Amino acid sequence: MTTQDPGVYISSAQMYQELRSLSDGLTRVETKLDTIGQGLNEVGKDVADHESRIRTLEHTVWRAMGGAAVLGTAGGVLAQYLLR
Numbered sequence: 001m002t003t004q005d006p007g008v009y010i011s012s013a014q015m016y017q018e019l020r021s022l023s024d025g026l027t028r029v030e031t032k033l034d035t036i037g038q039g040l041n042e043v044g045k046d047v048a049d050h051e052s053r054i055r056t057l058e059h060t061v062w063r064a065m066g067g068a069a070v071l072g073t074a075g076g077v078l079a080q081y082l083l084r
Helices: 012-082
Strands: none
8 A cells, every 4th residue: 555645735825925035035146246246346446556556666666776776887987987
């Protein structure tokens, strides 16, 4: 003798309520993703600004080092000339 499992009955109202709940949750996730996306755009702008500022600083340092090398060489040549 076999018995059949009657299973679980889910009414249309319960199914609709579950779908509404899932839809509301999905809407909240989409809203949060949009907010995160906007934040990432702002971070990207900040990174680009920092990159530009760092490059400017590096160029200034290299120019200063080049100037120091030229002045050091000129000073050495002048010292050799004056000490003869």
